[in-house]
Amino acid sequence: MPYREKIVWLSLFAIAVAFIPYFTYVAITPTASEGLPNVRQLILYAIAAGVQMSILLGGRMWLAARSPEDAKIPADERDQAISRNAIRVSYFVLMAGTILVGVIMPFTHSGWQIVNAALFMIVLAEVVNYSIAAISYRRQA
Amino acid sequence: MSGKSIHNRIRELRFLNGEMTQADLGNQIGVTRQTIAAIEKGKYAPTLEAAFKIADVFGVGLDEVFTWA
Numbered sequence: 001m002p003y004r005e006k007i008v009w010l011s012l013f014a015i016a017v018a019f020i021p022y023f024t025y026v027a028i029t030p031t032a033s034e035g036l037p038n039v040r041q042l043i044l045y046a047i048a049a050g051v052q053m054s055i056l057l058g059g060r061m062w063l064a065a066r067s068p069e070d071a072k073i074p075a076d077e078r079d080q081a082i083s084r085n086a087i088r089v090s091y092f093v094l095m096a097g098t099i100l101v102g103v104i105m106p107f108t109h110s111g112w113q114i115v116n117a118a119l120f121m122i123v124l125a126e127v128v129n130y131s132i133a134a135i136s137y138r139r140q141a
Numbered sequence: 142m143s144g145k146s147i148h149n150r151i152r153e154l155r156f157l158n159g160e161m162t163q164a165d166l167g168n169q170i171g172v173t174r175q176t177i178a179a180i181e182k183g184k185y186a187p188t189l190e191a192a193f194k195i196a197d198v199f200g201v202g203l204d205e206v207f208t209w210a
Contacts, residue, residue: 002173002175073173076171076172076173076176077172077176077187077188077191078172078173078175078176078179078185079173079176081185139184140175140178140179140182140184140185
């Protein structure tokens with residue numbers, strides 16, 4: 001598996017480990033009555049973001065140590081084409097999320113529900129981005 | 142749709158050039174081995190610049206490497 005494909009899978013793994021527990025907790029915990037700022041939610045998010053960053057940093061260092069020559073090679077034209085295609089699709093997910101969270105939800109929800117919905121849409125766009133990249137690498141596109 | 146697609150002779154040209162590896166060819170034109178493999182299989186269409194570079198490595202014209210048929 002090429003180095004850049006491993007990075008894509010690592011990114012998906014980091015998102016899964018960090019944010020599946022976070023959003024599961026958010027979904028089963030009522031927050032509607034809690035105002036801003038909500039220290040508990042902030043700490044939870046900080047933990048999730050910290051876990052994601054740690055996995056990405058540690059994983060990249062580990063992968064680079066295993067194949068230092070591959071890590072030094074810059075993204076070639078196919079890597080860039082795969083990245084462009086993935087970003088193009090995830091952009092529409094992010095735009096749909098922005099409309100939902102920024103235009104519609106203020107009329108129906110408030111506080112941390114909107115904050116968490118915004119975070120969810122960002123994470124979803126990232127998942128779509130890395131998933132399309134992973135599929136493209138698998139198909140040798 | 143014309144029903145045509147890009148075909149290439151990279152595998153054959155590598156063989157004729159001392160069984161050059163995909164990695165060697167990739168190194169010479171600045172792409173990874175995986176990208177050369179994808180081009181050979183017709184899964185990825187290279188940029189015009191990469192196509193010219195590939196032809197240059199083999200010392201042939203572009204139309205001897207890639208065809209539209």
